[in-house]
Amino acid sequence: MSKRSHHHLTELGCIACEDLTEFGAGKEGWLAPDAGTTVLCALDVHSLAIANRSVVLILGWSDSDEPRVKIRPELSPIEAERITAIEWLVFDDIKVIAIGTSRGFLLMYSLRGDLIHRQMVYHGQIIKLRVRGTKKDLMQDISSEDVCVVMPGVIARFDGSDIRSMLQRWFQETHSRFWDEKSNKDSEDNGNFDDRLPYQIWNVNKYGSCVDAAITGIMPPPLMELQSSQRYYCAVTIGDDAVISAFRLSEDRKRSLVGVILSKVMPVTFSTIASFSKMIWRSEPTPTSKPEEKLQSFARASSLTCLKDYPRKGEKLTLSPSGTLAAITDSLGRILLLDTQALVVVRIWKGYRDANCFFMEMLVNRDDKCASSSYHVPGKSDYCLCLAIHAPRKGIIEVWQMRTGPRLLAIQCAKGCRLLQPTYRFGSLSDSPYVPLEVFLLNGDSGQLSVLNRFLN
Numbered sequence: 001m002s003k004r005s006h007h008h009l010t011e012l013g014c015i016a017c018e019d020l021t022e023f024g025a026g027k028e029g030w031l032a033p034d035a036g037t038t039v040l041c042a043l044d045v046h047s048l049a050i051a052n053r054s055v056v057l058i059l060g061w062s063d064s065d066e067p068r069v070k071i072r073p074e075l076s077p078i079e080a081e082r083i084t085a086i087e088w089l090v091f092d093d094i095k096v097i098a099i100g101t102s103r104g105f106l107l108m109y110s111l112r113g114d115l116i117h118r119q120m121v122y123h124g125q126i127i128k129l130r131v132r133g134t135k136k137d138l139m140q141d142i143s144s145e146d147v148c149v150v151m152p153g154v155i156a157r158f159d160g161s162d163i164r165s166m167l168q169r170w171f172q173e174t175h176s177r178f179w180d181e182k183s184n185k186d187s188e189d190n191g192n193f194d195d196r197l198p199y200q201i202w203n204v205n206k207y208g209s210c211v212d213a214a215i216t217g218i219m220p221p222p223l224m225e226l227q228s229s230q231r232y233y234c235a236v237t238i239g240d241d242a243v244i245s246a247f248r249l250s251e252d253r254k255r256s257l258v259g260v261i262l263s264k265v266m267p268v269t270f271s272t273i274a275s276f277s278k279m280i281w282r283s284e285p286t287p288t289s290k291p292e293e294k295l296q297s298f299a300r301a302s303s304l305t306c307l308k309d310y311p312r313k314g315e316k317l318t319l320s321p322s323g324t325l326a327a328i329t330d331s332l333g334r335i336l337l338l339d340t341q342a343l344v345v346v347r348i349w350k351g352y353r354d355a356n357c358f359f360m361e362m363l364v365n366r367d368d369k370c371a372s373s374s375y376h377v378p379g380k381s382d383y384c385l386c387l388a389i390h391a392p393r394k395g396i397i398e399v400w401q402m403r404t405g406p407r408l409l410a411i412q413c414a415k416g417c418r419l420l421q422p423t424y425r426f427g428s429l430s431d432s433p434y435v436p437l438e439v440f441l442l443n444g445d446s447g448q449l450s451v452l453n454r455f456l457n
Helices: 018-023 160-176 181-190 257-280 366-372
Strands: 004-006 009-014 040-044 047-051 056-060 069-071 083-090 095-101 105-109 115-120 128-134 144-151 154-159 200-203 210-219 232-239 244-250 301-307 314-319 325-330 335-339 344-349 356-362 384-391 396-401 407-412 417-420 440-443 448-452
Touching: 018 047, 018 056, 040 083, 040 417, 040 440, 047 083, 047 095, 056 095, 083 128, 095 128, 115 160, 128 210, 144 160, 144 210, 154 160, 154 210, 154 232, 200 244, 210 244, 210 314, 232 314, 314 356, 325 356, 356 396, 356 417, 384 417
Parallel strands: none
Antiparallel strands: 004 009, 009 448, 040 047, 047 056, 056 069, 083 095, 095 105, 105 115, 128 144, 144 154, 154 200, 210 232, 232 244, 244 301, 314 325, 325 335, 335 344, 356 384, 384 396, 396 407, 417 440, 440 448
């Protein structure tokens, strides 16, 4: 499919198909990211995942003949379980879709729709699955890649290397058993339940339940623990009670008072409830479902700062590639640019209700670069970090240069559009041609997918 350029947007493909009717396609503004929408989206190179409460549809936008896959996870009807978050997990040679549910389960599926992994993180709704990483370079002496699971008042971290190892084992075992039809069928039905992924989990509800959160990166240890060999992470949360809160997350679980209480009290409570239920419903047959997984105790989370400004409420959060900046939208139509290392708001935009933001990279001084050499291939240092702001009430997308630069672009867009960004790719080679951070625009009414051009005309 040929790419068509309309000044600041380049059309890439179209996702329009009959399968989207189940997700509301055909109704005006069905994809618009308004409050109350149940349509979730996750973008990767040449692939888009769309989900409602019970179904995930995987489709390609560059080839209309590419087969589409529908995934219907086994959800509990008694608990009214539903899909609440989706995200791609992309490694060098492996790509899977991760699903979070309202009961706190993390599911992973192959592109064929095979269940690979199922694991409970914690009791409660998974609000967001956030994939991020930082590579080791001159500015960053430690590399870190992880999947962050956000729940109300809780944040969990899965290391990217652990997920990679688990997925590699699953694909190798599936391939080796391919000749045995029965064995292959069993693996597809059951998934990888026994191989639990290790993870850390923290309670971050000191200032109220959060609606979004992110682990911004590795931070120095406290002054009294400079010789500590464990890692410390910085987490930023946003919510109704506190617009912004920041925490130092420790890997140590021994000194977590909340973790100790929950690890002792929760199992006893569930055991008592189960025993009481058996006494009442003695005639009921014994259920054949698997027993609930044992909850992991909380590690230590220390408060760093908090911003309360009633009635302002935090709504959405997005991180820059390095994790040093965060854009936070609030209920008063403001966008706060937070320096996550100094924990200081360095810029504020006003008049952007229901806005969505993504960081991107642009060639701001492209003409000067090209003038020096006609064969110059832009590298990371040639690009400038910017913030793309989608203001649906204004019907406009603006691009601002970081941190205090001017507005570079203003693009008119239709009402039923959504701003998307491809997921972080684990372990991408540092010596390969640099791929800048891009932002895509999906028009829900036409199905057209476009990319914001990375250079100024």
